[in-house]
Amino acid sequence: MTALNLSHRTAPNVFSMGMWCSLATWSKYALSCREKRAPASHNYESPETMSTYSIGKQIAGYTLQNMVGKGAAGEVWLASTPNGQTVAIKLMNLNLMSSTAAEKHHERMAREIEALQSLSHPCIPALVDYKLDHEPPFLVMSYVRGEPHDKLLRTGQMMQIPLAVRILILRQIADAIACAHEKGIVHRDIKPANVLGVEHPYLIDFNLAVKVDSIRSTMQEVGTSLYMPPETNVPDALSDNYSFAVYAYEMLFGLHPIFRAEDMDVLGGMSNTLMLAASRIMRGEWRVPTRVPFSELPLDIRNANLSALDAIFTRAFGSREGRYLDPREFVADVEKALNIPAVRRGKESSKRRDLRADESVDLNAPTDVLFVPDEVRAQFDLSHYEKSVDADSVAVPFAPPPRLETDDFTILENERAAARAKTKRIVIGVTILVMIVIVVLIVLSQTSP
Structure with missing residues (x-):
């Protein structure tokens, strides 16, 4: 008892020390949570307050309306043309123009323009x-509307969309990727954040796109590491196909196939992320469809041929030699394994008109690309995801500069929130326990002879 014998004079000091330790622990936790809750690149409380431009400013005849995206390299604004049509204009950051990185980002914009022209x-x-x-x-692009798919996945809304429609989206995006590959263009940053819309999906952000014949002269290790293939070869069409397969898995299952929420605490730079991906793929430690607990499978996937999906995604994530050469072939195999009625395809335009040369073209007019059957449309109000112009939801062809560090875990946000809540409960419990121990010590010190 002598070891625990605390005098009346020291007891208050012990109590104060315990209180301060508890408060310090709680403050540290609160600050870390605040940092983890930093807004994603799509969400801005007051975009215009952070801009180097202003509403109403004229840029070569385009009138800026409101900013919808901002990154280190520049900003994207909704703007109006002299004849009143709405477009999306991407502007290089004014501060960047006088920095040492200006030339690099100028070259990227030039490559993006070259890719889109072709x-x-x-x-x-x-x-x-x-x-x-x-x-x-x-650069100015046609205005497109729709929610980014990372947001739809993060909120769980994507999994409420009929499976037939999700497959239709994958088919159209695969066709867009194949179109780029046929022109010798590698996207290099295919991920849910760069796909917009439901009824009419768009593949956006060709900021990192590069032609195959010039890829060796550019920075090769760029992109979002969570969606990059683990091999260290020069990126090419096979790399894009890997990234597309990761995105497709999320569209089907609602979760990333390889990374989990707890990985955010151990992943560092790009090399660590790619090494972990390679290890899990080789060891079969990713979310193999047949090993996912039945209760965790989306309802519309439970009747699928999971063994066939195992083989399809194993091939898509596997060695370059066996990987799918065409993303459309990959989607066709997935569609067969899912055992769902085929969704018909609408009339497509084989040629795109030169919008710069034709001032009469309505840049806001929708393109008749997809035909969603009435029986599928009746299952879900797809127009819910094709929202009107606003700074929080409008879809524009822009994303922040490539992240060489693994900081894009938006798809796992629901799991992260649950992990943070669990940690919070543990911290509160430990704090209460410490306070109880301190009170017991005080009582013992007061009752001891």
């Missing part, structure tokens, strides 16, 4: 105008 596909936003020699340099 692409003509209904699911890729059209290039309307550009001026690289303007101050600031800018």
Whole structure:
């Protein structure tokens, strides 16, 4: 008892020390939670307050309306043309123009323009105008509306959309990727955040896109590491196909196939992420469809041929030699394994008109690309995801600069929130326990002779 014998004089000090330790622990936890809850790149409380431009400013005849995206390299604004049509304009950051990184980002914008000039596909936003020699340099694209798929996955809304429609989306995006590959263009950043819309999906953000014949002269290890293949080879069409397969898995199952919420605490740079991905793929420690607990399978996947999906995704994530050469072939195999009625395809335009040369073109008019059957449309109000213009939900062809660190865990946000809540409960419990122990010690010190 002598070891626990605390005098009346020291007891208050022990109590105060315990209180301060508890408060310090809680404050540290609260600050860490605040940092983890930093807004994703799609969400801005007051975008215009952070902009280097202002509403109403004229840029080569385009009137800025409101900013909908911002990154280190630049900003994307909704703008109106002289004839009142709405477009999306991407502007280089004014501060960046006088920095040492200006040349690099100027080259990226030039490559993005070059890629979009050579692409003509209904699911890729059209290039309307550009001026690289303007101050600031800018490019203008057709306005497209729709929610980014990372947001739909994060909120669980994607899994409420009928499986037939999700497959239809995958089919159209696969066709857009194949179109780029046929033109010798590698996207290099295929992920849910770069796909927009439900009834009319778009593949966006060709900021990192590069032609195959010039890829060795550019920075090779760029992109979002959670969606990059583990091999260290020069990126090519096979790399894009791997990234698309990861995105497709999320569209079917609602979760990333390889990474989990707890990985955020152990992953560091790109190399660590890719090494972990390679290890899990080789050891079969990813979310193999047949090993997912039945209760965790989405309802519309439970009747699928899971063994066939095992083989399909094992091939898609596997070695380059056996990987799918065409993303459309991959989607066709997935569709067969899912045992769902085929969704018919609507009339597509084989040619894209030169929007810059034709001022009469309605840039806001929807393209008749997809035909969703009435029986599928009746299951879900797809128009819910094709929202009107606002700074929080409008879809524009832009994303922040490539992240070489693994900081894009938006798809796992629900799991992360649950983990944070569990940690919070543990911290509160430990704090209460410490307080109880301190009170017991005080009582013992007061009752001891």
